[in-house]
Amino acid sequence: MSAPEAASINESTLSAALTSRLGATHVQVTDMSGGCGQSFTSLIVSPQFQGLNSLKRHRAVNAALKAEIAVIHAWSAKCLTPEEWEKQGGGGAPPKEGTVDGKVEGTTQ
Numbered sequence: 176m177s178a179p180e181a182a183s184i185n186e187s188t189l190s191a192a193l194t195s196r197l198g199a200t201h202v203q204v205t206d207m208s209g210g211c212g213q214s215f216t217s218l219i220v221s222p223q224f225q226g227l228n229s230l231k232r233h234r235a236v237n238a239a240l241k242a243e244i245a246v247i248h249a250w251s252a253k254c255l256t257p258e259e260w261e262k263q264g265g266g267g268a269p270p271k272e273g274t275v276d277g278k279v280e281g282t283t284q
């Protein structure tokens with residue numbers, strides 16, 4: 176696979192790559208850079224994460240998106256199995272810009 180250009184990387188291309196490369200059953204990718212495509216956060220639900228600790232899950236994601244991650248500035252991922260996703264309610268909106276887990280950055284509320 177040839178290296179993608181930063182301009183060709185967006186929420187849709189990352190979601191499609193994660194779905195196909197990790198067999199993800201649910202993917203939410205959010206551009207946290209205000210539209211310039213340089214900072215993304217994601218929620219990835221995949222049965223391939225079963226039996227893997229957090230570090231191994233993140234390594235699997237980073238390996239799957241190696242070319243894409245090489246050309247963007249920042250990437251973060253929350254990785255869950257389908258069972259973990261169900262226990263958490265299996266829904267919710269992706270994080271909004273300037274927030275961490277739905278909380279304003281730099282606050283505890």
